[in-house]
Amino acid sequence: MEINGIEYTIGRLNAVDQFHVSRKVAPIVPKLMPIIAEVAKGDLAKAIDSIDGGKRGDLTDLQPLADSLSPLMEAFAQMPDEDVNYIIFKCLSVAKRGGAVVCRNNTIMFDDIDMTQLLPLVIATIRVNLGNFIQGLLMKASSMQKQPQ
Template identity: 35%
Template sequence: MSEFDLGADTYRIGKLNAFQQFHLSRKVAPIIPTLIPVFLKLKGSAKALAIAAAAGDSAESDGAPLSGDLEGLASLMQPFADGIANMPDETAEFILSTCLGAVQRKQGTAWFQVWNASQNTCMFDDLDLGVMIKLSVRVITESLGPFLRGMLTGQGTPKA
């Protein structure tokens, strides 16, 4: 389990079982190809930002990758936004509920589930969509990351 802070709260991500990972990967698979150009652009921007910071160029090291190319970012994000917009409600709800079901939030010294699967509801009134999306992306990254990296690098391909 990984722990991290998001805003003023501490969260913990548990492991999805193999079937949850399988079904989640099936549901997010259509939007993964639309994210690859975004990741590559962000990776390039982060690298450029690090080089500028190392060179002492404060104009380039304001901590906001792509801040000078919002139009470029918007054009990269459009296919992703279209994919999300065209996703059936049941698929979107499955992705969010599966991901949030793996998340716990620390309250004092105890940990509590963020999502109640049997009631299909969030257990914290202060969690907004922005936080839910960030938590879901984190779960997808941790749960499906090794699988996706293997697919993208060809390491997951069996040799004939």
């Protein structure tokens, strides 16, 4: 994926890290799914390009992204800092920039990374590593709710 003209690749979390990240994000899964859908459509990168590039173009087509991002940020705000940090550092540990790991030993390796790179990288890592699992859980929960009691 490209963010601010810089190419990043998203790697795979090992099974134990996938388990722990999924455990930490479980309380916010309902808030996470709309933003994962927007990332999958490429709208997050488009929003960053529009905002970061200083363009004053029509951003009305980004309303679904804004609508999904707000509840996600509220959900993150309610999580303990330790959980948010765990998610961020684990996700960034499998992201690479030009072949170099973005985060090692809970330290971000590039001084120029800010929120415009951090959030899309974390969300993309969750989508790549946990997207099918989370979607399966939501579908199973939904079908269980629809079954007659």
